[in-house]
Amino acid sequence: MAGKEYKVKSGDCMSSIAFEHGFSPDTLWNHNEDLKQKRKKMNHLEVDDTLIIPEKEEKEESGATEQKHRFRKKGVPAKLKLKIFKLAVSEPTGEQSTAQEDSSQADTQFEEPHETAEIEEEPWCDCPFTLIVDGEPFEGMTDGDGFLEISIPPNASQGELIMNPNEPDQKTYPLRLGTLGSADEIAGMKRRLSNLGFDCGDQLNEMTESFETVLRIFQETHELEISGELDDPTKNKVLELTD
Numbered sequence: 001m002a003g004k005e006y007k008v009k010s011g012d013c014m015s016s017i018a019f020e021h022g023f024s025p026d027t028l029w030n031h032n033e034d035l036k037q038k039r040k041k042m043n044h045l046e047v048d049d050t051l052i053i054p055e056k057e058e059k060e061e062s063g064a065t066e067q068k069h070r071f072r073k074k075g076v077p078a079k080l081k082l083k084i085f086k087l088a089v090s091e092p093t094g095e096q097s098t099a100q101e102d103s104s105q106a107d108t109q110f111e112e113p114h115e116t117a118e119i120e121e122e123p124w125c126d127c128p129f130t131l132i133v134d135g136e137p138f139e140g141m142t143d144g145d146g147f148l149e150i151s152i153p154p155n156a157s158q159g160e161l162i163m164n165p166n167e168p169d170q171k172t173y174p175l176r177l178g179t180l181g182s183a184d185e186i187a188g189m190k191r192r193l194s195n196l197g198f199d200c201g202d203q204l205n206e207m208t209e210s211f212e213t214v215l216r217i218f219q220e221t222h223e224l225e226i227s228g229e230l231d232d233p234t235k236n237k238v239l240e241l242t243d
Contacts, residue, residue: 003031003054011158013177014042015078019154021053025078028053044182078154080131083147083241084124084163085197085221086171130162133177152177173197183239186211189230192242193218 006017018028029042031054039045123146131138133156142148152159159175175195181188187205194200198214212228219226224233 003052006051006053008045008047008049008051010047012045012047013180014045015154016156017051022056023054025154039182043180044188046181046185046188078152078156079149080152080177081147081149082161082195083145084127084129084142084161084173085146086122086124086163086169124163127164130165131159131175132162133159171197176203180242183235186230189235189238192238196238196241 006021008017014025014029018025021028025042028051029036032051035045035049035051036042039049124142125144125146127142127146129140129142129148131140131150131152133152138150138152140148140150156177159177161173161175163171163173173195176191180191180195183189183192185205186207187203190200190203190211193214194203196218198218200214201210202208207230215230215234216226216228218224218238219228219234222237224237225231227234
């Protein structure tokens with residue numbers, strides 16, 4: 001395949017790579033058929049994946065002379081789409097039995113209280129937000145289902161999302177705006193869950209106790225089987241909300 005090789009780096013995504021080399025994301029993605037078969041989706045790139053950057057070809061467009069014509073590059077700007085949830089954890093509840101005294105026993109016995117905490121899921125519906133990318137703020141409003149969709153620079157890699165700014169329930173989420181990585185890798189799922197507001201801590205490609213806890217919380221909020229494992233229903237739900 002004609003062209004030069006490019007190794008995917010941390011923070012890269014198909015939009016940023018295509019933008020830097022003067023192509024649309026779809027053109028570059030479709031030019032790399034082997035990688036396309038391997039990753040399935042262009043935002044599933046992994047660090048050290050190899051892309052072939054094709055040679056540029058001149059393209060002619062017809063148009064009336066002595067008139068101005070505007071051309072728009074495909075894939076510019078890029079689109080960020082997420083569904084944002086706020087989680088409310090109810091106070092643990094439990095009842096403690098009163099002391100039961102029995103003249104035949106010397107000790108007073110107590111029953112240990114059973115505490116439970118419920119996690120409630122609530123989308124940030126019709127909520128203002130500010131997205132800061134490379135120091136530049138972008139403002140918008142989520143829709144009635146809690147989705148946000150906003151145009152961002154194709155080469156953006158890091159961002160900070162502020163939900164309901166300047167209000168008592170303001171919440172700030174750090175975002176990774178480059179490649180999310182493969183959904184079959186633990187690191188890729190951590191990045192996606194972090195973008196949904198679930199703090200996964202590290203971004204390493206390994207299962208930890210803290211990540212298992214995050215998975216249980218996510219599974220409970222979405223009425224999935226609570227296993228703490230990356231099973232198919234959990235993966236599919238995460239992808240539904242992020243990809």
